Amino acid sequence: MKLAPSGGPAARPVTRRAIVAGGTALAATALIGCGRTQTSAAGRDGRLKESRIGGQPFTLTAQERPISIGANTGPTPAWLYGDAPFPVYRMRLGESLDATLTNRLSEHTSIHWHGVRGPNAMDGVAYVTQMPVQPGESFNYRITPPDAGTYFFHPHCNTAEQLGRGLAGVLIVEDNVGFDDDIVCVLKDWRVGSDGGFLPFITPEGAGRGGTFGPLRTVNGMVAPEIQVPPDANVRLRLLNLDSTRVSDIGVQGAQASLIAVDGNALTPFVLESWRLGPAMRMDVALRTPQAGGRIALIDYFAAEPVILATLVAQGESKQRNASAQMLAPGNFLQPDLAIAEMHELKLSASATPTDYSGLAPIVLPDGKTIDLLDSLCSNAQTLWAIDGKTWPQNGHEHLPPPLMSFARGTPVRLQLTNTTPHVHPMHLHGHTFKVLSASKLKRPEHWADTVLVMPEERVEIAFVADNPGNWMIHCHIIEHQDTGMMAWFKVA
Numbered sequence: 140m141k142l143a144p145s146g147g148p149a150a151r152p153v154t155r156r157a158i159v160a161g162g163t164a165l166a167a168t169a170l171i172g173c174g175r176t177q178t179s180a181a182g183r184d185g186r187l188k189e190s191r192i193g194g195q196p197f198t199l200t201a202q203e204r205p206i207s208i209g210a211n212t213g214p215t216p217a218w219l220y221g222d223a224p225f226p227v228y229r230m231r232l233g234e235s236l237d238a239t240l241t242n243r244l245s246e247h248t249s250i251h252w253h254g255v256r257g258p259n260a261m262d263g264v265a266y267v268t269q270m271p272v273q274p275g276e277s278f279n280y281r282i283t284p285p286d287a288g289t290y291f292f293h294p295h296c297n298t299a300e301q302l303g304r305g306l307a308g309v310l311i312v313e314d315n316v317g318f319d320d321d322i323v324c325v326l327k328d329w330r331v332g333s334d335g336g337f338l339p340f341i342t343p344e345g346a347g348r349g350g351t352f353g354p355l356r357t358v359n360g361m362v363a364p365e366i367q368v369p370p371d372a373n374v375r376l377r378l379l380n381l382d383s384t385r386v387s388d389i390g391v392q393g394a395q396a397s398l399i400a401v402d403g404n405a406l407t408p409f410v411l412e413s414w415r416l417g418p419a420m421r422m423d424v425a426l427r428t429p430q431a432g433g434r435i436a437l438i439d440y441f442a443a444e445p446v447i448l449a450t451l452v453a454q455g456e457s458k459q460r461n462a463s464a465q466m467l468a469p470g471n472f473l474q475p476d477l478a479i480a481e482m483h484e485l486k487l488s489a490s491a492t493p494t495d496y497s498g499l500a501p502i503v504l505p506d507g508k509t510i511d512l513l514d515s516l517c518s519n520a521q522t523l524w525a526i527d528g529k530t531w532p533q534n535g536h537e538h539l540p541p542p543l544m545s546f547a548r549g550t551p552v553r554l555q556l557t558n559t560t561p562h563v564h565p566m567h568l569h570g571h572t573f574k575v576l577s578a579s580k581l582k583r584p585e586h587w588a589d590t591v592l593v594m595p596e597e598r599v600e601i602a603f604v605a606d607n608p609g610n611w612m613i614h615c616h617i618i619e620h621q622d623t624g625m626m627a628w629f630k631v632a
């Protein structure tokens with residue numbers, strides 16, 4: 140079965156001449172050989188540093204660390220959870236996570252575990268599920284994730300800057316499927332100039348349109364890295380788009396690849412032509428590697444000219460196992476009964492006027508604390524976007540808004556996300572995994588996700604059972620859109 144679910148051209152011949160690597164035109168010879176610039180992000184094999192944490196307490200210290208990225212002349216003052224960007228933590232399904240965030244930044248922060256259906260008090264949203272973790276303070280997160288998957292974590296206030304400076308990590312909850320190798324690839328652009336210094340994370344032109352792009356594209360913190368893979372092996376590639384802005388259209392050349400999971404959730408595998416991966420979205424790909432010396436290109440077809448993001452190079456001992464398709468176990472999500480589902484249409488729109496929320500009742504945190512004011516790190520000076528006509532509060536108007544929706548626990552919910560803008564919006568719900576039922580433009584098979592792209596002028600229908608009690612965010616994951624109004628919360632009680 141061959142599907143082109145992204146709706147892109149079915150078979151795209153990519154000539155070497157037409158390909159650019161890392162956004163820079165390269166001669167054909169550059170594709171065969173020639174080491175790429177290393178940074179402190181990943182090891183020499185192109186992999187991120189991984190730790191196994193199942194059950195073991197671990198610490199994430201948010202702090203500024205200078206790193207070098209690409210061919211920049213100076214260091215980049217990154218904010219990281221460790222000594223390098225994107226630390227990967229692996230645990231098995233059923234194990235518990237026990238992470239202590241220690242804040243060594245000069246401003247408050249918190250950790251949101253994106254996609255994990257954890258308890259509300261562990262969701263890491265300042266002023267909504269916990270108090271912000273102030274400089275010098277610590278906060279302990281304990282979650283037993285109910286689903287296997289490919290997750291990540293990041294802060295939730297001043298996100299354009301905190302995530303933009305590199306505050307993100309990867310959380311893998313493993314199932315029992317045996318691959319010969321399991322490789323994490325984090326896609327992220329950096330808003331840095333050639334001197335390594337950061338450029339403004341929010342620009343008026345970008346925030347009001349598709350977002351502000353980072354000029355330096357990386358995979359695992361490196362520009363077009365070479366990643367070593369075993370030859371003749373069944374390999375699982377976990378691709379995470381941790382960029383704040385860029386939507387990519389991901390394909391693989393040089394091996395037959397199947398899409399096996401979206402946002403870490405198994406789907407019926409199909410041959411990957413390309414899959415559109417917006418900010419915060421993840422895709423798991425199964426592929427068979429070539430013989431030693433063979434090369435596989437990871438390509439973004441979204442740009443006018445396809446871009447090689449990374450190259451997998453088959454090296455070392457061959458595995459020579461059967462090339463059998465790997466089937467992941469389906470997730471344990473409650474099936475929403477569409478016949479009785481509560482239906483809401485949510486319009487995604489531009490809005491220059493912040494909603495007036497004065498005189499509203501305060502929110503009560505999971506620990507019973509009452510909150511009635513946000514601070515300026517968690518609200519923006521400008522409003523540009525709205526969900527269903529409501530905006531996240533603007534600075535100087537810092538009451539929390541009322542919930543956009545409230546559901547009795549167990550309610551099946553059907554949401555129609557209607558994009559009235561000429562820009563794409565990757566919409567994310569906290570605390571729940573939803574089924575993507577249909578979309579009016581970009582064809583996708585029915586699948587489970589926590590973030591879904593809503594294309595310009597598109598109508599996307601999703602459904603889920605509101606079974607996780609608490610106050611949960613719903614927002615666009617183009618961070619400038621989130622930070623300038625396209626954010627709200629809903630209540631499950």
Ligand code: C2O
Binds near residue numbers: 293616
């Ligand atoms: Cu990764 Cu509220 O999101």
Ligand code: CU
Binds near residue numbers: 563615616621625
């Ligand atoms: Cu958006």
